[in-house]
Amino acid sequence: MDLEEKVVAHEPIYDGAIINVERQTVELPNGEKAYREIVHHSGAVAVMAITPEQKMILVRQWRSPIARPTLEIPAGKLDSRDGDDPQHAAIRELNEEIRLHPDHLERLAGFYSSVGFSDEYMTLYLATDLRPVQSELPRDKGENLNIRAYSLAELKTMVKNGDIEDAKTVMAVWRFEMMQQKSR
Amino acid sequence: MDLEEKVVAHEPIYDGAIINVERQTVELPNGEKAYREIVHHSGAVAVMAITPEQKMILVRQWRSPIARPTLEIPAGKLDSRDGDDPQHAAIRELNEEIRLHPDHLERLAGFYSSVGFSDEYMTLYLATDLRPVQSELPRDKGENLNIRAYSLAELKTMVKNGDIEDAKTVMAVWRFEMMQQKSR
Numbered sequence: 001m002d003l004e005e006k007v008v009a010h011e012p013i014y015d016g017a018i019i020n021v022e023r024q025t026v027e028l029p030n031g032e033k034a035y036r037e038i039v040h041h042s043g044a045v046a047v048m049a050i051t052p053e054q055k056m057i058l059v060r061q062w063r064s065p066i067a068r069p070t071l072e073i074p075a076g077k078l079d080s081r082d083g084d085d086p087q088h089a090a091i092r093e094l095n096e097e098i099r100l101h102p103d104h105l106e107r108l109a110g111f112y113s114s115v116g117f118s119d120e121y122m123t124l125y126l127a128t129d130l131r132p133v134q135s136e137l138p139r140d141k142g143e144n145l146n147i148r149a150y151s152l153a154e155l156k157t158m159v160k161n162g163d164i165e166d167a168k169t170v171m172a173v174w175r176f177e178m179m180q181q182k183s184r
Numbered sequence: 185m186d187l188e189e190k191v192v193a194h195e196p197i198y199d200g201a202i203i204n205v206e207r208q209t210v211e212l213p214n215g216e217k218a219y220r221e222i223v224h225h226s227g228a229v230a231v232m233a234i235t236p237e238q239k240m241i242l243v244r245q246w247r248s249p250i251a252r253p254t255l256e257i258p259a260g261k262l263d264s265r266d267g268d269d270p271q272h273a274a275i276r277e278l279n280e281e282i283r284l285h286p287d288h289l290e291r292l293a294g295f296y297s298s299v300g301f302s303d304e305y306m307t308l309y310l311a312t313d314l315r316p317v318q319s320e321l322p323r324d325k326g327e328n329l330n331i332r333a334y335s336l337a338e339l340k341t342m343v344k345n346g347d348i349e350d351a352k353t354v355m356a357v358w359r360f361e362m363m364q365q366k367s368r
Contacts, residue, residue, distance in 0.1 A: 002328075003244065003245060005248060019205075021203075021205055037201065038248055038249045039203065039205075062187040063299045063300070064222055065220075065300075065301060065303040066296065066299060069187050069188075109343055109354050111351040111353075111354045112247075112254070112351060113351050114351070115254055116228070116247070118249055120301075122351070144187050159293055162294065165296060167298070167355070171351070171358065174358045174362060178362050178365065181366070182365070
């Protein structure tokens with residue numbers, strides 16, 4: 001089946017610091033017209049950081065879209081400092097957020113966070129063999145964080161009762177469970 | 185640590201069909217000002233539909249934000265037809281997209297897809313005991329889909345080589361792997 005939608009017009013809506021928004025007019029395979037609202041984003045990285053005690057490190061931070069704090073794995077946007085290298089961004093975010101450097105860093109998967117309306121692409125890493133960083137990078141203005149490590153049992157309870165309600169963090173908990181099942 | 189950011193101004197940017205965009209001026213805990221760009225979304229559901237042959241059903245559809253097709257688990261936005269009931273929306277989407285009704289439907293998790301800039305909340309379900317629907321609901325205009333079921337081995341390869349690159353679908357594959365590990 002032909003799926004392609006041809007873009008017949010672009011209407012710029014908003015050119016922001018983090019996102020750009022546009023409205024496209026597309027021609028469907030059957031010839032009809034439709035509209036698509038699109039949020040462009042530079043991409044992001046997220047890191048499952050696992051301690052020697054087999055705990056996963058989460059950060060608590062304020063999230064404006066939902067007007068309250070969340071518990072999440074360390075993550076951040078790709079920016080010009082990274083030269084678009086997600087691995088470098090992952091190491092930088094671990095330094096900025098939890099002040100640790102991973103001697104082992106492994107790409108687990110890459111995916112679009114919400115491909116229905118956005119092109120934000122996230123790369124998820126596993127970081128182990130963590131040690132304190134030699135020099136601390138400055139945090140973003142307004143990057144206020146609480147940091148703690150949690151066992152798998154704690155994490156599973158937190159997903160169940162809604163204390164963890166961030167997509168990449170739920171993914172990380174499931175992956176962590178899979179890793180622990182396999183190592184038994 | 186006090187994390188709260190107080191909203192001191194809202195600037196509406198765009199009032200669309202699927203998304204609303206606003207820019208907030210916030211006061212950080214240290215008293216400084218910052219800006220937050222926020223994409224409001226009505227929420228969504230996604231469904232891991234597992235056949236009796238232990239295969240997962242994926243749909244291929246065009247995705248405007250990345251200008252190509254993706255392979256994803258069935259999913260859709262919450263809308264007024266659901267009265268905000270995600271379980272009802274899950275059943276509706278399975279009907280619209282794959283023409284199957286689940287005799288077993290189980291909530292696996294709920295999460296914000298990309299909480300850094302959006303309040304889109306997704307509820308993920310597991311659907312089994314699938315049977316053909318008695319009456320087919322109409323599809324959205326421009327909802328062109330290809331449908332196929334895949335084994336876990338196929339799915340894992342597709343995540344690895346990037347044929348699956350949608351967050352909720354990667355989550356579903358990992359959950360499927362966990363289910364199959366446990367049932368062994």
